[in-house]
Amino acid sequence: MSVAHPVPIPGPSLGPDVLVPAPSGPHGGHTTMPHGKLPPSFRAKPGVHRGTTPEQGGPLLVTPVGTTAVATDALYAHLDRLAALGEALAREGRALAAVAAGASWTAVPDAPAAARRSELEVESARASVHAAGRLTARVDRALRAAITRYDDAESAALRGADGAASFVGSASGPLLHALLPGLALLGGAAFLASKLPDPGGARAAAVRTFFLQHPGLITGPRFVEGVRLFSQSLDETTSSFLGAPAPLAFALGAIGVTGVRSSARGLLAVGPVVGLFRETPVKVERTSTTEISSPPVGAAERLDRVPEGDQVRIEKYEAPGEPTRFVVYVGPTETFSPAVGNEPWDLTSNVGGVGGLDVGSFRATELAMRDAGIGSSDQVQFVGFSQGGLVATMLAGSGEWNAAGLETFGAPAGNIELPEGLSGMAVRNTDDFIPMLAGPQLDHHLLQVERRAFADGTPLPTYHAAPAHQRDAYMATAVAIDRAASAAVRDQNAALNAFTADYASRPGSVVTAMTYHGERVEASEHPLDLRGVTMEAPAPRGGATSSRR
Amino acid sequence: MVSWDPGALRTALENQQNELAPIGRVLAAAAAHPPRFSTHDWRGEAADACARLQDELARALVAGDNAVAAAARDIRSALNELGV
Numbered sequence: 001m002s003v004a005h006p007v008p009i010p011g012p013s014l015g016p017d018v019l020v021p022a023p024s025g026p027h028g029g030h031t032t033m034p035h036g037k038l039p040p041s042f043r044a045k046p047g048v049h050r051g052t053t054p055e056q057g058g059p060l061l062v063t064p065v066g067t068t069a070v071a072t073d074a075l076y077a078h079l080d081r082l083a084a085l086g087e088a089l090a091r092e093g094r095a096l097a098a099v100a101a102g103a104s105w106t107a108v109p110d111a112p113a114a115a116r117r118s119e120l121e122v123e124s125a126r127a128s129v130h131a132a133g134r135l136t137a138r139v140d141r142a143l144r145a146a147i148t149r150y151d152d153a154e155s156a157a158l159r160g161a162d163g164a165a166s167f168v169g170s171a172s173g174p175l176l177h178a179l180l181p182g183l184a185l186l187g188g189a190a191f192l193a194s195k196l197p198d199p200g201g202a203r204a205a206a207v208r209t210f211f212l213q214h215p216g217l218i219t220g221p222r223f224v225e226g227v228r229l230f231s232q233s234l235d236e237t238t239s240s241f242l243g244a245p246a247p248l249a250f251a252l253g254a255i256g257v258t259g260v261r262s263s264a265r266g267l268l269a270v271g272p273v274v275g276l277f278r279e280t281p282v283k284v285e286r287t288s289t290t291e292i293s294s295p296p297v298g299a300a301e302r303l304d305r306v307p308e309g310d311q312v313r314i315e316k317y318e319a320p321g322e323p324t325r326f327v328v329y330v331g332p333t334e335t336f337s338p339a340v341g342n343e344p345w346d347l348t349s350n351v352g353g354v355g356g357l358d359v360g361s362f363r364a365t366e367l368a369m370r371d372a373g374i375g376s377s378d379q380v381q382f383v384g385f386s387q388g389g390l391v392a393t394m395l396a397g398s399g400e401w402n403a404a405g406l407e408t409f410g411a412p413a414g415n416i417e418l419p420e421g422l423s424g425m426a427v428r429n430t431d432d433f434i435p436m437l438a439g440p441q442l443d444h445h446l447l448q449v450e451r452r453a454f455a456d457g458t459p460l461p462t463y464h465a466a467p468a469h470q471r472d473a474y475m476a477t478a479v480a481i482d483r484a485a486s487a488a489v490r491d492q493n494a495a496l497n498a499f500t501a502d503y504a505s506r507p508g509s510v511v512t513a514m515t516y517h518g519e520r521v522e523a524s525e526h527p528l529d530l531r532g533v534t535m536e537a538p539a540p541r542g543g544a545t546s547s548r549r
Numbered sequence: 550m551v552s553w554d555p556g557a558l559r560t561a562l563e564n565q566q567n568e569l570a571p572i573g574r575v576l577a578a579a580a581a582h583p584p585r586f587s588t589h590d591w592r593g594e595a596a597d598a599c600a601r602l603q604d605e606l607a608r609a610l611v612a613g614d615n616a617v618a619a620a621a622r623d624i625r626s627a628l629n630e631l632g633v
Contacts, residue, residue: 059590074590081584088579092572099568103561108553114626115562121620122569128613129576135606139584139599146595
């Protein structure tokens, strides 16, 4: 299949991106985690409420590579067990046939009576084993059929909802036109209000407090479904708003001429007019180089190594006589401001990334990769969380790098085509709306693993407005992945583990970790500070702070 | 009817005993822990139909295990009957 590099930002050239020379000598450090234990970022800190645990959430839902059939990890593990039992019964059936052929005691006059009885019992065992083999195959087929039927019913329901949303979107142009003056007034007032002095941050605090007190507003499968339908119908809504008749708007969306990608690009085209969503060149500096002793084992340990602050971490694995391998960890969004500031991991990169553009965070990560010595033929495993997952997926799908593996957590990246044969998985919490901002999952070259972070009846934490998107919610899911029973999940997890463990365990191997900090260049205005809306609650007085995402 | 000398008969029975032992272990393990899904993971009409099939499967596994165990017991008896 074809994969595509993100396209350049439309408009005049941004100017060159810059790699700041690395300071001489190793510095920085990394604390490695004992295997089999929860990563430090997941362990409760005094005074800090932790959102969820592996036990509080729902079951793991698994969609194996190349399929759209979703079932629980437990059911897929059950299918694995049935398959193994079927093979065992076939093998033992053949062995019993060989036993029976070895001696036919009923035809031997000198044989003891007990020996003759055993011949009948061996025949009876053969019949039972044969029957058990047939029943195993029937259970297997019934289970697979039920999964497929459920998937078909689910898909039909989703298609129905999508169709209705698209129809509404394609006919919404006239209504939006009628509302436009009001919307423009509201938007202008909001924009001006954001520019007014906010002494003590009272306004931002009020917004933050409201969302913190009502985390259920944007957390839960119902809201996520709403976001999915909204992003799904955005293309038809935009076409209709631009004057396309309803049938044409509907048809353009149906054949994929418009979509989430074009809507995101449209936002980036219009945004700079009012000073928002403006791309800039970026610069990247290596902030630490450290020799480390152990590779990550399992999804939780890999997620734990995804950086924040310094947005990129690259691990270089060297083993004597072998080509060098790399793992690139890409951090999450650092600011949700739509106005340009110094931070490349911002809302502009989120929107542009969903639009398939080579945004600041993407280019900064590529700069870091080149500085780390990664060539186009070197095997690379990408790991990313949130926007980092989007960037990781863009890199793996760009065709510019030799992607061997990809693991993303909560990434809005379902609309990016990936090459075949990638190890790894895309992990999403079903009550996290962020991944749905890129529309529904379209690519199926990677194992999809989902889990509800907060099961029905679990009280939602109030430390963050979107708790299901937070690092600790994904850490709980990652721990559940490490405990998964199905071969579909275990095999991919093992392949990601082996990529680094194969080298790190060899005599003479060297593993080096490098961290990088990226910044935007020519940030010309103070960004809108929307962190109060989306970040965590203030740390309790005297208590430690939790990780932001 | 084929006549066997006691030595050949004994050797053939011992071979059968040795071949049945690993088969017995596999079937005993399968019968002790037949595949069953949890109703926590799957409920509904299709799940009930699958569960009924699994009950049949569990019975077939037990029957196979019992038959192999009985055959092994009878072969042991036959060997005892033949003596050293």
